[in-house]
Amino acid sequence: MVFDYAPFLVEAGKIKEFARALQLRNPIYFDAEAAKSAGYPGIPAPPTFTTVIDFWNDHNFYQLFSNFLKLNPNNVLHGEQAYDYHKVIMAGDIISAQVTVKDQFHKKGKNFFLLETVYRNQQHETMAVGRATIIEMTEVIA
Amino acid sequence: MTELPAIIKNPIAPIDLVKYSGASGDFNEIHTVPAIAEEKGLSDIIAHGMFVMGWAAAAVEEWFPDRQLQSFGVRFQAVTHPGTVLVINGSMLTDNEGEIQIKDQQGQPKLMGTFVLKSGSI
Numbered sequence: 001m002v003f004d005y006a007p008f009l010v011e012a013g014k015i016k017e018f019a020r021a022l023q024l025r026n027p028i029y030f031d032a033e034a035a036k037s038a039g040y041p042g043i044p045a046p047p048t049f050t051t052v053i054d055f056w057n058d059h060n061f062y063q064l065f066s067n068f069l070k071l072n073p074n075n076v077l078h079g080e081q082a083y084d085y086h087k088v089i090m091a092g093d094i095i096s097a098q099v100t101v102k103d104q105f106h107k108k109g110k111n112f113f114l115l116e117t118v119y120r121n122q123q124h125e126t127m128a129v130g131r132a133t134i135i136e137m138t139e140v141i142a
Numbered sequence: 143m144t145e146l147p148a149i150i151k152n153p154i155a156p157i158d159l160v161k162y163s164g165a166s167g168d169f170n171e172i173h174t175v176p177a178i179a180e181e182k183g184l185s186d187i188i189a190h191g192m193f194v195m196g197w198a199a200a201a202v203e204e205w206f207p208d209r210q211l212q213s214f215g216v217r218f219q220a221v222t223h224p225g226t227v228l229v230i231n232g233s234m235l236t237d238n239e240g241e242i243q244i245k246d247q248q249g250q251p252k253l254m255g256t257f258v259l260k261s262g263s264i
Contacts, residue, residue, distance in 0.1 A: 014165075021158075021165035022196040026203060039264040047199040047211050051192045055167025074170055078191035082215030085260075131215075 003068045005097040006058035012043050012091040043091040053095050079133035087127045094122040111136040146205045146232035156224045162193045188221040194253050201230040208263040216255030
């Protein structure tokens with residue numbers, strides 16, 4: 001079972017907005033010259049920017065949940081998240097992400113989903129691999 | 143094992159979560175609308191897990207400005223409400239492998255994780 005996000009253009013302005021929202025101060029996320037001075041070919045995306053690719057997508061996380069996993073996206077919790085970083089995602093990259101359900105099981109009244117997302121650039125190079133544990137709450141949280 | 147300097151963040155404000163919702167595209171109203179959070183049995187809105195992980199990644203970057211992550215994994219341990227001051231601690235097990243913990247000022251764990259830095263600088 002795989003779910004394909006739509007190809008996503010990583011825009012410098014979106015990186016800046018995301019970096020500001022996280023109160024990042026490193027100028028590499030805001031200024032191409034600063035990024036080049038630090039050794040990057042352009043403006044890099046912060047490590048957790050993949051979230052933006054998942055949510056601000058023409059074929060997005062909500063569709064993944066509602067149509068593919070048959071979950072209400074408002075009834076889930078994020079239990080764990082891990083990334084392997086192969087290459088740094090840069091402004092201007094077009095990232096295609098594909099989600100695979102690696103496992104799903106029921107434990108202590110909750111449904112667990114282990115999702116693996118592979119992020120590839122326009123040259124089909126693997127940039128990052130995300131592994132998420134998503135927990136469906138069958139009752140209220142608290 | 144080498145301890146890394148503790149980082150104390152400013153208290154999380156509701157507007158921080160509004161901004162992060164817009165920037166990330168995660169518009170689950172549990173993060174921004176108190177009435178929705180209360181419907182779910184919570185006392186107030188809660189920070190996005192990925193907002194807290196974003197701060198964790200920023201801490202690693204603050205500790206190692208000239209290095210890149212090779213891998214980074216976290217477990218979210220408890221929800222975080224506005225007003226909370228998060229304290230980030232870390233330690234290095236080897237030159238490249240470290241651990242990170244985020245707690246509130248009362249010591250309640252919010253996030254724990256491990257990271258591996260790429261060898262060499264950017």
